[in-house]
Amino acid sequence: MRKMEPGSQRVLFAATAAAALAAACGGGGHGGGGISQEDQAALVAQGQQIFRFETFGDEAQWSDKLRMHEVVGTAVSPEAALAVGLKVDAQALPAAVVQGIQDGSIDLKSPATTIALLKLDAVVGLKGTVQTVGGKDALTRLGVTCALCHSTVDNSFAPGIGKRLDGWPNRDLNPGAIIALSPALDAARKAVYLSWGKGKYDPRFNIDGKSKPVVIPPAYGLEGIHSVTFTGDGPDIAYWNRYVAVTQMGGQGSFSDARLNLSITNGTTDLVSGKLPALQAYQLSLKAPPAPAGSFDSAAAVRGRAVFEGAGRCASCHSGTLFTDANIMLHPPGDSMAEPEVPSYAARSATGLYRTSPLRGAWQHAPYFHDGSAATLEDVASTYNTRLSLGLSPQQISDLAQYLKAQ
Numbered sequence: 001m002r003k004m005e006p007g008s009q010r011v012l013f014a015a016t017a018a019a020a021l022a023a024a025c026g027g028g029g030h031g032g033g034g035i036s037q038e039d040q041a042a043l044v045a046q047g048q049q050i051f052r053f054e055t056f057g058d059e060a061q062w063s064d065k066l067r068m069h070e071v072v073g074t075a076v077s078p079e080a081a082l083a084v085g086l087k088v089d090a091q092a093l094p095a096a097v098v099q100g101i102q103d104g105s106i107d108l109k110s111p112a113t114t115i116a117l118l119k120l121d122a123v124v125g126l127k128g129t130v131q132t133v134g135g136k137d138a139l140t141r142l143g144v145t146c147a148l149c150h151s152t153v154d155n156s157f158a159p160g161i162g163k164r165l166d167g168w169p170n171r172d173l174n175p176g177a178i179i180a181l182s183p184a185l186d187a188a189r190k191a192v193y194l195s196w197g198k199g200k201y202d203p204r205f206n207i208d209g210k211s212k213p214v215v216i217p218p219a220y221g222l223e224g225i226h227s228v229t230f231t232g233d234g235p236d237i238a239y240w241n242r243y244v245a246v247t248q249m250g251g252q253g254s255f256s257d258a259r260l261n262l263s264i265t266n267g268t269t270d271l272v273s274g275k276l277p278a279l280q281a282y283q284l285s286l287k288a289p290p291a292p293a294g295s296f297d298s299a300a301a302v303r304g305r306a307v308f309e310g311a312g313r314c315a316s317c318h319s320g321t322l323f324t325d326a327n328i329m330l331h332p333p334g335d336s337m338a339e340p341e342v343p344s345y346a347a348r349s350a351t352g353l354y355r356t357s358p359l360r361g362a363w364q365h366a367p368y369f370h371d372g373s374a375a376t377l378e379d380v381a382s383t384y385n386t387r388l389s390l391g392l393s394p395q396q397i398s399d400l401a402q403y404l405k406a407q
């Protein structure tokens with residue numbers, strides 16, 4: 001296979017051609033559908049760059065409107081950034097910076113260090129423009145990327161600093177607390193954002209004015225699932241990526257959906273549409289991470305499988321190798337163990353229903369259910385047992401949890 005050089009014309013051309021092809025076959029092309037393996041790899045590589053670094057021009061929201069660059073550039077130290085769950089990509093750090101962090105000569109309490117890290121593209125999900133003002137580096141624009149919520153790091157260098165793990169939801173991130181730093185918001189709005197807590201975000205608050213955040217879900221393990229979001233709002237990832245890029249991130253482009261009675265256009269140039277095929281290809285390439293060896297009891301997991309498929313009746317909805325019937329049907333709100341809730345998340349969505357959550361990688365992303373109301377997989381199992389009167393013994397509940405941990 002050819003080596004990737006993301007900047008080269010050759011790869012860009014191949015990727016664009018592949019993107020056009022992928023779009024022509026519905027955007028779900030996977031090596032098949034006439035795309036050569038090489039072009040598919042180029043498309044995925046381009047999608048990775050978009051996922052990590054593309055703002056779609058959302059600086060219009062985060063800088064022009066929310067003036068986040070003013071706060072981040074003057075008052076947010078790396079320590080403060082790590083405290084709200086932001087992550088640092090250790091692989092983007094040159095040796096001298098690594099050395100400086102290790103020997104303490106680089107000050108992690110200084111906002112100037114945050115600017116230096118942004119200049120290196122090392123803060124996961126934030127994209128800064130750094131310019132020299134009065135002989136000093138200053139942050140003049142700031143935007144966000146998909147990686148902000150859907151990537152974390154492996155902490156291999158220090159807590160919050162390590163190798164990127166794309167697709168893993170950042171459940172340490174407190175998006176509400178970050179937005180609340182904006183000097184452009186009034187106290188009432190800040191209070192709403194501050195109420196959300198870490199690992200959660202409400203992608204409908206700025207649309208319907210209601211506030212009840214959902215947990216940030218993984219963006220991995222979605223290949224073969226033709227229904228995205230907790231509520232199955234769209235048939236493919238690209239549907240939701242357009243929604244988020246335009247209506248949440250503030251990217252330049254359009255989103256409309258008659259079911260939501262929603263039509264939004266930001267700016268006059270579409271910076272979103274052309275990037276969706278590659279972005280989708282990248283996400284579909286992200287596999288759910290396997291459970292770490294030794295993280296579950298394998299004998300109990302074998303027994304738990306029998307409960308999952310038998311007395312627990314789980315497999316009636318969590319069916320097939322992807323553990324979901326999402327390609328066949330969605331479910332009424334009452335089938336979610338997080339309902340009834342006020343306001344109901346399903347009622348705010350395009351479908352009014354819930355998708356059976358796929359379970360691959362479930363070990364990785366506690367808490368569970370769309371509202372994060374089950375802290376552990378044991379809690380999930382015992383919630384079902386109680387709510388559905390399954391009559392499972394404590395042993396069966398614990399075995400079921402071990403089976404879920406193994407996925």
Ligand code: HEC
Pocket residue numbers: 144145146147148149150175200201202203214215216217218219222227228229230231237240241244245249279283
């Ligand atoms: C501020 C945090 C945030 C950002 C930024 C963000 N997302 Fe999300 N994403 C969420 C939340 C919260 C949900 C859950 C919404 C739902 O399912 O109803 C979600 C849902 C998703 C899903 C659905 C997963 C599934 O299981 O069906 C995908 C895919 C996704 N996001 C990809 C992206 C991409 C690509 C971008 C960049 C264009 C992006 N997200 C930007 C928070 C974010």
Ligand code: HEC
Pocket residue numbers: 230308312313314315316317318331335336337338339354355356357358359362367368369370371380381384385400404
């Ligand atoms: C009637 C269909 C149905 C049955 C039966 C069912 N589930 Fe679910 N499951 C769902 C739906 C729908 C969701 C999404 C609920 C939400 O997020 O509010 C879900 C969510 C989950 C989650 C959370 C996943 C995540 O990413 O947060 C787990 C774990 C789970 N189910 C395990 C089980 C187990 C174990 C059983 C059997 C005891 C079971 N389910 C039975 C439909 C079902």
